Amino acid sequence: MPELPEVETFKRYLDKTSLNQIIKSIKIIDNRVLNVDEFDLKKLVINNKFTSSNRHGKYLLVNLEQGILIMHFGMTGDLEYYNKRQEDPKYSKVIFQFSNDFKLAYTSRRMFGRLYIAKSIEEFIESKKLGPDAFKMSLEEFKEALNRRTAILKNAMLNQSFIAGIGNIYSDEILFRAKLHPKSRLDALDEKKVKDLFTNIKDVLQFGIDKEGDLSSYPQNFLIPHRKKEEKCPICKNEIVSIDLSGRRGYYCPNCQVE
Template sequence: MPELPEVTYYKKYVDATALHQEIVAVHVDDPKIAQASEKDFKEALLQQKLEKSLRHGKYVLLTLSNNKILIFHFGMSGSFEYLKHDELPKYAYFTLIFSDNSRLCFTCPRKFGKVFLAESIEAFKKEHNLGIDAMDLDFNTFKNLLSGKKGSIKGALLDQHLIAGIGNMYADEMLFQTKIHPKTSIDKLSESTIKALFKSMHPVLKTVINSQSQDEPLPKDYLTPHRKPDAPCPNGNGKVEKIKVSGRSTYFCPECQKEK
């Protein structure tokens, strides 16, 4: 599933291709993905331009010249494709056509993505109860968000109502980098451990963003490239294991991340 680093790439992709272009046609090819009617999308989008973009958590939010907001959530397999020809990708379920006949397609093979219309960014965030973006967190806010919470720290990191943008893969990476077992109860974390986890958050996300934008491998001490059972621990400490935490497949090193 696309997480904050991947969605950051999609935002930059729109910025480099479709921004400031006039929309002359809208194709809505799957009502499961479209969270408004085709009529509503056309009324909001036709003859408008995509003026600016924002990423919040796992969403890309595009402000139109009429100040309405077009919003994409990428689900399990969503992505953008910008084309300068008429042949559409196989799984293009939402398409904007611009005045120069180029088009921005939202492709989503597994159909878990969503496309929304909203009156404002703040109204959308409030309606969907989205937490603060992971890249906007400071330590005190992070500590306060966890205060009084129960359950596993992995579950808390995945909760988009608390912190928007972190998903399964990079939650595992942050916990591996700070040697925290993913099942650890939040109330068992010391302040120093919470601080260490917070200090890993932005570096991990920025490292992945840079790796993807520069098409370079992740550092050798990262767990992410080793996400399969019995893969060697990148620290040389045994083998990676797979368990379920908060209903999600979770990878960790039992030697590096001792359960307490």
């Protein structure tokens, strides 16, 4: 499920369930999700603890005494904490077993998730060239990220080097609420629109976090329940249309969101 609100939900879940317990063992079910040497991963994790975590964009960075374990979830990743007597969840790829008889499973159905390790947050962010976190950034950081960029809005929002954390679904919602056309150019935004876009980014992500990333029960006045063919705009009742940009499909209201 993971865009920023979902990953924030995973972070809180991990913090609540899995911190400060000795990790007895780690079971690697499919090493295709590892972007790290298996031996290095085991060395970092076994007989150590998760001490705290951070989130940057769609990445969850878990601190251990000797380094950081980074989880990325691709399109279908999840975390599940459960008693060892229970069956391992479907699509489990890596399982951490704690000394208290509980386990934490990192799952990935489509195999797009990856695990990394790094020495510091800064090093990792630099290696991935990530922009500021979309939820934590200040207006000044946002303006800085905008600086001299010319890309069209939808592509920019999906570009993690611009700002980190927004994906296809939330970018549609943000542009809908800001009444901006997905193909409008960044450099065409005046001061007021920049500020308005910033506010909408924060509001949409905050709402998503409050919803714990559950997209299934959004109010009808959001675009999210209408991201499909033959839906009507909740504001003007015009037909919602789709647009393909760089391999992603976005949805918008051609009446409310003008170029």
